[in-house]
Amino acid sequence: MSITVTLRGRTVVGGCTEGEALVTRDTISGWGGVNPMSGTIIETRHELRGRSFKDKVLVFPGAKGSSGWSAVFHMTRLTGTAPKAMLFNEMTTKIALGAVVMRVPSVTDFDRDPLTVIETGDWVKVDADRALVEVIKGRSRAGHGG
Amino acid sequence: MKLTDSERAMLDGHEGKAKRKAMELLVRYAQALGADRFVDTHNVAGVPGSYSPLLLNYYNATAENAYDVIYSRFDLDSDEVVEVPRVTVSSCHLQGGVDPENWQTLGAKPEALQMSQESEAAAASHGIRILKTCTPYLAGNVPVKGEHCAWMESSAVVYCNSVLGARTNTEGRESTSAAMLTGKIPDWGFHRDENRFASHHISVEVDVESVMDWGMLGYFVGATVQERIPVLTGRFNRPDLVRHKHFGAAAASSGGVEMYHLVGITPEAGTFEMAVGQGVSNRCQPQVITYGKPEQQRTYDELNSKASDRNVDYVMLGCPHAALEQIEKICRFLEGKRISTHCNLWIFTSRAVRTVADSKGYTRIIRDAGGALITDTCSAIGQAIPPGTRVATLDSAKQTHYLPAIMGIQAWFGSTRDCIDAALTGRWNGARP
Numbered sequence: 001m002s003i004t005v006t007l008r009g010r011t012v013v014g015g016c017t018e019g020e021a022l023v024t025r026d027t028i029s030g031w032g033g034v035n036p037m038s039g040t041i042i043e044t045r046h047e048l049r050g051r052s053f054k055d056k057v058l059v060f061p062g063a064k065g066s067s068g069w070s071a072v073f074h075m076t077r078l079t080g081t082a083p084k085a086m087l088f089n090e091m092t093t094k095i096a097l098g099a100v101v102m103r104v105p106s107v108t109d110f111d112r113d114p115l116t117v118i119e120t121g122d123w124v125k126v127d128a129d130r131a132l133v134e135v136i137k138g139r140s141r142a143g144h145g146g
Numbered sequence: 147m148k149l150t151d152s153e154r155a156m157l158d159g160h161e162g163k164a165k166r167k168a169m170e171l172l173v174r175y176a177q178a179l180g181a182d183r184f185v186d187t188h189n190v191a192g193v194p195g196s197y198s199p200l201l202l203n204y205y206n207a208t209a210e211n212a213y214d215v216i217y218s219r220f221d222l223d224s225d226e227v228v229e230v231p232r233v234t235v236s237s238c239h240l241q242g243g244v245d246p247e248n249w250q251t252l253g254a255k256p257e258a259l260q261m262s263q264e265s266e267a268a269a270a271s272h273g274i275r276i277l278k279t280c281t282p283y284l285a286g287n288v289p290v291k292g293e294h295c296a297w298m299e300s301s302a303v304v305y306c307n308s309v310l311g312a313r314t315n316t317e318g319r320e321s322t323s324a325a326m327l328t329g330k331i332p333d334w335g336f337h338r339d340e341n342r343f344a345s346h347h348i349s350v351e352v353d354v355e356s357v358m359d360w361g362m363l364g365y366f367v368g369a370t371v372q373e374r375i376p377v378l379t380g381r382f383n384r385p386d387l388v389r390h391k392h393f394g395a396a397a398a399s400s401g402g403v404e405m406y407h408l409v410g411i412t413p414e415a416g417t418f419e420m421a422v423g424q425g426v427s428n429r430c431q432p433q434v435i436t437y438g439k440p441e442q443q444r445t446y447d448e449l450n451s452k453a454s455d456r457n458v459d460y461v462m463l464g465c466p467h468a469a470l471e472q473i474e475k476i477c478r479f480l481e482g483k484r485i486s487t488h489c490n491l492w493i494f495t496s497r498a499v500r501t502v503a504d505s506k507g508y509t510r511i512i513r514d515a516g517g518a519l520i521t522d523t524c525s526a527i528g529q530a531i532p533p534g535t536r537v538a539t540l541d542s543a544k545q546t547h548y549l550p551a552i553m554g555i556q557a558w559f560g561s562t563r564d565c566i567d568a569a570l571t572g573r574w575n576g577a578r579p
Contacts, residue, residue: 012178027372027402032526032548044452044551064373064402067298070318074220078204092373092402093315093335096178100171101223101320106178 007133008111009087012096015105018125019084021118021135022056024048027090030098031068039081057124058083059114062090069094074101085126087114087133107131147176148183156328163228164218168324171223172332175321181332188329189289189312190237191282191297192322194221194274195230197265213268221323232273233326238287239269240299241280241467244530245522251492252520252530262522274326278522279496281391281467283310286498291413294337296325300404301395301466301544307405309390311413313337316404336405342414343423344407344432346371350380351438358561359579360389361543363437364396364403366445370435373402377421377432379409388469395466396543446578449543449559452550453574457488460535461517461569462525462549463562464494465542470502472562473519477508479566480515486572490532491517494524517569526552539568539576 026047028034033043039054054076063069076082086099086106099106105128118124118135125134149157157173159166176184195217201207207215217230243262244254254262270276277285280299289295289312297303297314306312315335317325325331335341348370354363360382367376376397385393385408397403407415415421423429463476476493485491493512495503500521503509509519525531526548531538539558540546546559558568560576568574 010180013174032552042551062373065300065399067300067303067316067318070320071220074223074320075200078200090373091179093179093317093321093332094402097175097318097321100174100178103223 029065368401
């Protein structure tokens with residue numbers, strides 16, 4: 001049985017999409033932290049090391065590290081490995097610019113912490129135009145894909 | 147957004163298509179941030195129009211149109227290629243490409259050198275100063291207190307805000323390229339007084355003296371405060387430029403520190419109360435975090451957790467790019483000696499500093515010892531290490547953070563002296579503090 005939870009936030013980049021959540025409590029480095037050819041996290045000791053965010057709804061605290069953040073995430077758009085959407089807590093220039101040039105629906109400033117509400121594997125519908133996020137809990141990946 | 151008449155004119159295309167595209171990107175960026183106006187900037191540091199084989203192929207660019215194509219499509223995120231005019235404000239190119247004198251040492255192919263030189267020539271012909279360094283403040287671009295800048299390069303950003311008291315956010319390639327054409331950047335974050343106060347208080351309870359000590363402290367601070375602003379008090383003396391450089395670079399890589407205060411030392415921290423904005427509305431007392439011997443040792447262990455083999459084949463120094471005094475110090479350790487035949491020694495710096503190093507004979511001392519003084523790039527940025535490298539040693543916490551992840555090698559962290567000893571003997575004998 002699935003439960004739906006709705007989060008309200010602020011639009012960073014508009015657009016609508018849906019997909020499977022990939023959630024991390026670690027901030028993400030762009031340059032030196034992500035391989036833009038595969039969308040894979042490469043940072044040593046990152047909890048998502050070796051995982052790719054390609055086609056996922058990426059849920060994370062925010063960006064850190066090099067000013068190459070936007071250019072690396074921009075490259076993921078070119079290589080087709082970008083996430084489908086980004087939901088995050090901490091606004092920075094890196095992530096704002098990265099979201100803009102990646103052109104993926106992005107939302108921040110939520111009424112509830114997305115890191116506690118959303119778990120990896122949840123199905124997430126993102127309406128970034130209205131800054132609304134619908135999280136479908138307990139809906140298995142197989143169930144949806146089937 | 148509140149736009150001035152001149153900003154509106156650029157957005158409406160009255161100053162040409164390129165400025166229109168630049169303003170469109172800046173407006174999207176400002177809206178994403180939640181900024182409602184722009185600030186004027188006359189000091190921009192980025193990597194405008196830089197080529198890479200991937201970008202050239204992706205956009206089907208040729209040598210003739212590459213600058214316009216890449217600047218339009220990638221830098222300005224425009225779907226259409228526009229003719230890119232000269233920059234309108236003081237603009238410099240940070241690190242990138244290959245050193246035209248040491249490209250063969252770096253293992254670059256002739257085509258890579260050619261691409262780097264074409265890209266550089268195109269940028270220069272559009273009015274961009276080719277500094278080719280992550281330390282523009284050591285190569286003639288030294289902003290004054292209060293100056294609004296739009297800089298890339300996290301280690302330069304933290305230096306600009308903290309040491310110089312100028313104002314910049316960590317900008318990216320796209321925002322700096324847009325600012326070079328328009329002289330505008332969102333009025334957000336560090337451009338505003340209320341965002342420059344410390345939120346975390348680091349109480350330093352172990353002596354912090356050497357460049358290595360400052361690097362470890364920076365690495366701890368970044369990991370602890372993430373992108374917040376720390377104020378530091380305790381057992382340290384006034385750091386010099388090199389210590390600031392290593393501290394800030396480390397804090398900006400383990401976290402996202404863009405500004406820090408040292409009470410009585412940095413320009414906006416005359417007193418502790420000034421640093422934390424006491425008396426300013428909505429300011430709360432900063433959280434206190436202790437950095438003592440256990441935290442220092444834990445930081446050292448963490449930095450050295452990516453190495454186990456003490457046989458070293460590569461020593462890399464100059465992250466961020468070496469200052470002249472660092473090169474002098476290296477030469478004092480190296481003069482009259484030869485590095486191990488099993489080991490390579492590469493030292494990275496800016497073209498400006500190398501010109502002085504050349505004239506003082508330092509470049510020759512390094513070469514005679516078997517090393518190389520290289521400009522424009524570094525091992526992480528250029529993804530260039532000597533062939534067959536398995537184990538590197540580094541005196542930069544920042545480079546130690548990045549290089550093993552990027553190149554898949556082991557890396558030891560220690561003092562410059564530890565690194566030079568490793569270069570001479572081929573063995574790592576660095577000691578835990």
